């Protein structure tokens with residue numbers, strides 16, 4: 001039995017069977033490279049699903065992590081900690097929000113957003129409004145409330161009923177359907193600016209403006225889920241900045257601490273009034289260690305102008321991928337993206353292309369069975385993107 005086979009067997013024995021894993025083990029990573037137990041090298045175009053936006057195992061982040069690990073790791077939110085404030089101030093400097101609540105994951109950040117919207121409506125607005133309207137095809141997490149908010153049906157939800165009340169989803173792009181779904185019980189509309197798990201689908205500009213107008217007219221809140229799209233990924237700090245809007249609440253996680261678990265819910269001062277001591281809490285959220293690392297991440301994103309870099313590299317990639325679409329009409333039906341949040345939709349089942357790419361050393365994701373999804377590190381070399389596109393070209397040329 002190889003080391004890989006034995007790892008697979010032991011995983012099956014000891015870990016809950018919730019993941020369809022790729023047939024790859026990873027033992028080491030650096031920048032945009034991964035290595036398996038046999039020493040085989042891969043180009044990582046997925047970054048741990050948009051988490052390791054600065055590349056793997058950077059020395060400067062490792063130094064901050066090690067230094068903080070010797071100073072203060074965790075004391076709980078019963079205490080004031082300067083690392084937390086430093087991180088919050090840096091985060092708030094990237095956007096129009098005024099206050100942060102730190103969590104440990106994207107789902108928890110979204111839970112906080114949903115809870116804040118309901119609490120704000122009841123305690124500040126004196127309205128018994130609690131419903132959250134989301135978009136079909138969206139993904140907001142796996143806790144019961146965020147799973148219910150997720151605009152998908154099928155295995156993701158099957159077997160978990162009863163799901164919490166107060167959620168509905170409407171088709172993307174249909175402002176009339178959204179308007180019709182709003183009632184006096186509606187607290188908020190919650191959307192991703194670019195649907196990630198849904199297949200890299202940016203919302204249309206006019207549609208977002210119409211949502212903002214609707215939210216204003218009905219005096220309800222706009223929550224934007226930036227768990228995947230945030231932190232320079234799309235070519236701006238936050239995807240909502242492409243639409244020049246200010247959400248009442250938005251959420252972040254994934255890349256916040258470049259691999260350490262961290263989430264954040266950000267809100268305007270007005271909406272943040274909904275939370276008072278005891279309203280909401282977490283044991284781990286915003287510990288000194290993750291906050292210090294996150295501060296460093298935010299510094300690096302600023303110093304290395306990674307939003308601009310993501311925009312430039314994303315434009316380059318989309319331009320080149322569109323040439324492949326022209327070369328293989330029918331095989332590539334759509335190239336989509338914003339910055340380095342990229343999708344290539346194939347006109348046929350993508351599993352064969354996906355495994356051939358992996359066999360040739362490229363790690364990415366296949367969404368919905370037909371969309372090659374790439375979320376490379378924002379520091380990725382142009383040569384790595386070129387190498388991927390050339391390999392995809394070769395694979396598509398060989399296929400009937």
Ligand SMILES: Cc1ncc(COP(=O)(O)O)c(C=O)c1O
Nearest residue numbers: 105106107139140141196227228
């Ligand atoms: C848009 C969006 N929201 C929420 C989540 C859930 O985040 P987490 O897995 O950290 O709970 C994800 C995860 O992929 C996501 O892409």
